[in-house]
Amino acid sequence: MNIERLRFNAIQKSLRSNIFHTAGTQVIEQALLTLAAHPEVQHLAPETCHWQSHLLTARADHDVEEQEYALLELYRTLHTAGAGYTDDEQLQLDDQKGLHGLSGGLLPLLMARELITPATRMADLGAGNGLQGLLLQCLAPHRHTLHVELSKSHIAAGRLYQNVLGIPDDRISWRHGDLFSADLSDTTLVYLYRPVRPSKTTAPLYRKLAATLASITHPVHLISVADCLTPHFETPVIPLYTDGFLTIATIQ
DSSP, rough: HHHHHHHHHHHHHHHHHHHHSSSHHHHHHHHHHHTTHHHHHHHHHHHHHHHHHHHHHHTTTTTTHHHHHHHHHHHHHHHHHHHHOOOOHHHHHHHTTTOOOOOOOSHHHHHHHTOOOTTEEEEEEEETTTTHHHHHHHHHHOOOEEESOOOHHHHHHHHHHHHHHHHOGGGEEEEEEOGGOOOTTSSSSSEEEEBBSSSTTHHHHHHOOOOOHTTTTSSEEEEEEEEOOOGGSSSHHHEEESSEEEEEEOOO
């Protein structure tokens, strides 16, 4: 068993026993509380006030079960804030059988953290409001994160989050458009939460993305949540971890 797999298995085991014993959870918690305390974020997502209060009370009471529950609900609430599509964006999303509003919990973030170095150039494809990519900059500051998202509304929320968290502009960029046509030539890590439902209609989109990633001339790590991408690669994909939901691999 490779070193990466051992690390990933250790993270999964730790999260099952006590989420707050897992390295990085406190960083995520503080970032989410920072966002929830900001008036503009509260206006964007009023429910954050409730979960912020719940989380702080549970933390003060040393009630780990309620603290975990409130943390995950605050994450969910902030992750979905800013959702909205213009008529043209909605037509494109519908045409691709697109999904939105899925967070996937903290496991993918804490796994991705293990692969990030200061030189990492990450791409979050179908980023929504970019919360995952921004949290990864908090967890493991790195050279650059590209967020690719179809919804201008989501991007506006993401820019607000970036400003509240104080992440410099030279470490973040936002691209409004179709993730399947993004320029990923400099990317060293791709974070992807199944953007469209797998079907005969959408299979060509996954094949196109797989071909794009395979054409990159340096190795690329792939974090694929609800993985529907790896079956479409024609070049070697080296698995580092999989549990039937989350797949981590290296594209050679």
